[in-house]
Amino acid sequence: MVPTPPAACVAPCPRCGPTSPVPETRVRLIPKGAVLAFFLLTSCFAAWGLALTMTDTLLAAFKKIMSMTDFQTSWIQIAFFGAYAVLAFPAALFIRRFSYKSGILLGLGLFIAGSFLFYPASLTMQYRDFLIALFVLASGISILETSADPYMLAMGAPETATRRLNLAQSFNPIGTISGVLISMFFILGSLQDFSAAERAAMSPEALAGVRQAELNAVMGPYVGIACVLLGIWVVLSLVRMPVVAAKEGGAAPLGESLGRLMRNRSYLFGVFSQFCYVGAQTGVWSFIIRYSMHALASPDPAASRTFSFLGFHANLANPGERDAALFYVASLLSFSLMRFVCTALMGVVRPATLLAVLSVAAALLTAGVMTLTGIPAVLCLVAISACMSLMFPTIFGIGTRDVGGDAQLAGAGMIMAILGGAVLTGIQGRLSDAAGIAFSFVVPLLSFVEIALYSLFSLKRTRD
Numbered sequence: 001m002v003p004t005p006p007a008a009c010v011a012p013c014p015r016c017g018p019t020s021p022v023p024e025t026r027v028r029l030i031p032k033g034a035v036l037a038f039f040l041l042t043s044c045f046a047a048w049g050l051a052l053t054m055t056d057t058l059l060a061a062f063k064k065i066m067s068m069t070d071f072q073t074s075w076i077q078i079a080f081f082g083a084y085a086v087l088a089f090p091a092a093l094f095i096r097r098f099s100y101k102s103g104i105l106l107g108l109g110l111f112i113a114g115s116f117l118f119y120p121a122s123l124t125m126q127y128r129d130f131l132i133a134l135f136v137l138a139s140g141i142s143i144l145e146t147s148a149d150p151y152m153l154a155m156g157a158p159e160t161a162t163r164r165l166n167l168a169q170s171f172n173p174i175g176t177i178s179g180v181l182i183s184m185f186f187i188l189g190s191l192q193d194f195s196a197a198e199r200a201a202m203s204p205e206a207l208a209g210v211r212q213a214e215l216n217a218v219m220g221p222y223v224g225i226a227c228v229l230l231g232i233w234v235v236l237s238l239v240r241m242p243v244v245a246a247k248e249g250g251a252a253p254l255g256e257s258l259g260r261l262m263r264n265r266s267y268l269f270g271v272f273s274q275f276c277y278v279g280a281q282t283g284v285w286s287f288i289i290r291y292s293m294h295a296l297a298s299p300d301p302a303a304s305r306t307f308s309f310l311g312f313h314a315n316l317a318n319p320g321e322r323d324a325a326l327f328y329v330a331s332l333l334s335f336s337l338m339r340f341v342c343t344a345l346m347g348v349v350r351p352a353t354l355l356a357v358l359s360v361a362a363a364l365l366t367a368g369v370m371t372l373t374g375i376p377a378v379l380c381l382v383a384i385s386a387c388m389s390l391m392f393p394t395i396f397g398i399g400t401r402d403v404g405g406d407a408q409l410a411g412a413g414m415i416m417a418i419l420g421g422a423v424l425t426g427i428q429g430r431l432s433d434a435a436g437i438a439f440s441f442v443v444p445l446l447s448f449v450e451i452a453l454y455s456l457f458s459l460k461r462t463r464d
Contacts, residue, residue: 029164031156037241038155041148042171043232044104047111048141049175050182050225053285053332055080055134057183058218060289060321065214066127067196070290070437074429077282079131081421083138084145091146092412093254101241103147108233110140115226122219125211130218137222142415149396150411155242162351162397166343169393173336180332182221184325188289190217191321257406266461267410270399273454274417277391279424280362280447284384286425287437288331291369292324294437295377327378331385338389351394352462356455362387363448369441377438384444391451398458420447 030038059073066072095103114137121129152168153161192210199207261267342354365387368380396414403410424443431440 028156029160029167034155034242036239038152038168040236040239040241041104041152042168044108044144044148045168045172046175046178047108047225047229047232048144049172050179051111051115051137051141051175053176053179053328054183054187054221055138056282056285057180057188057289057325057328058130059286060324061183061187061191061214061218062127062130063290064191064196064321065211065218067199069429070287070432071426071429074286074426075127075131076134077286077425078422079135080138081278081282081418081423081425083135084142085416085419085422087139087142088146088412088415088418089409091143091415092408094143095147095408096254100147100151101236103143104151105233105237107140107142107144107147108229108236111137111144112140112226112229112233114138114140115222115229118219118222122212122215125208125215133222142418145418146408146412146415149393149415150400150407153397153400153411154407158401161401162394163343163346165393165397166339166346166351166390170336170339170343173332173339177329177332177336180325180328184322184329186221187217188321188325190214193320254409257409261403261406261410261413264403266401266458267399267403267413269454269457270395271413271417273451274392274395274399274414275420276424276447276450277388277395277420278418279420280444280451281388281392282421282425283428283441283444284381284388285328285331287428287432287440288328288381289321289324290432291381291437291441292327292378293321295373296324296375327382331382334382334386335389338386342390342394350459350462351390352398352455352458354390355394355398356452356459358387358390359448359452359455363445363452366441366445366448370438370445387448395451395454 055076058076059070062068062076063070063073091103091107094106114133114135117133117136118130121133148168149165152165156164191214194202194210199210202210342358345354362384365380365384369377369384372380396411399414400407400410424447428440428443431443
């Protein structure tokens with residue numbers, strides 16, 4: 001008679017033989033030796049989230065300060081996201097030559113330099129100089145993301161990589177919410193109540209005085225943030241970070257890596273989906289203030305409907321930029337909360353399945369933005385952010401899942417896809433000027449449809 005193996009029996013067992021059960025080893029989401037590195041990196045995720053949302057609010061600010069069209073203000077996003085396309089690939093080569101930590105420090109250093117450049121730009125009062133500062137700042141963020149995202153994936157077990165990146169990205173909205181609050185109170189809240197027509201009627205001296213005060217309000221938060229980031233850079237430079245190799249034996253030759261990636265259909269589809277996602281997110285967040293002002297416009301200029309939230313009071317009838325920014329805050333809160341929910345759900349639901357469900361929901365809500373008016377339309381716009389919460393890290397994780405030792409270059413391709421924030425936002429700005437801001441949301445709508453197709457492709461591929 002074969003004895004019943006005890007519950008704690010581990011093979012091979014002299015009493016039970018080779019048939020004894022082997023207890024499952026739980027795969028840790030964050031390895032023990034990488035906990036400190038993980039939390040230090042999350043501060044970088046929060047930092048570039050802060051810069052992103054402050055940049056989004058600059059569209060509304062410069063439209064008023066410089067009396068610009070929607071397409072002219074979209075150059076802010078073109079400069080910001082264009083830097084990703086220019087710097088991501090060189091950043092990957094830098095990481096291959098040195099290390100992930102070196103890439104993180106280089107990127108954070110350029111981030112700081114670009115933020116400080118807002119000071120001379122405020123003195124010249126030239127739109128071009130602000131675009132240059134944004135380009136330098138975003139160049140740093142491009143290198144930072146190219147380093148941090150694949151480093152986070154490689155930090156632990158492959159089976160928990162996508163979930164780990166989602167968890168790290170969950171801290172990104174802490175920065176995004178901080179960024180929009182800073183913009184609301186220190187940038188948008190400092191804009192003068194002069195219309196474009198009133199500004200055009202001012203004398204050059206009076207207009208220069210108004211613009212100088214408003215551009216100083218734009219500059220101040222960026223310089224303050226640069227000082228904080230400088231402290232983070234010093235801490236990161238002193239802390240020992242876990243070493244993650246490209247693969248055993250070193251990284252493959254550049255030509256071989258590029259050839260493999262160009263033949264990887266799943267990866268290429270993922271890069272294009274990331275391009276579409278970032279374009280959609282940037283369009284939704286960049287135009288949310290302007291769209292809310294449009295959707296809630298009342299024929300009665302004296303109309304008032306006050307709403308209070310966390311001590312902040314906003315007029316929802318004919319709202320100004322600062323009032324409409326309340327909906328941006330609500331969008332970021334929904335984005336933040338849903339990201340934690342999605343990270344938890346990934347413990348029981350496949351990431352590609354969640355991506356499929358939420359991309360379809362986002363497309364339906366975007367259709368509501370295009371066809372509805374008033375509060376229902378604005379609520380649809382806010383709800384889109386909840387659906388977008390898991391998209392970037394999930395597309396990144398799925399798209400780079402099977403790239404092996406080509407992780408740095410694959411990650412660079414995903415970061416270069418952030419160029420979608422420049423290209424698609426520029427197209428949306430053109431459509432807004434030509435056909436109205438509601439119709440311009442056809443760009444995010446088509447982007448979410450493409451992401452839904454990618455998620456279905458990923459599900460089919462894993463079943464085959």
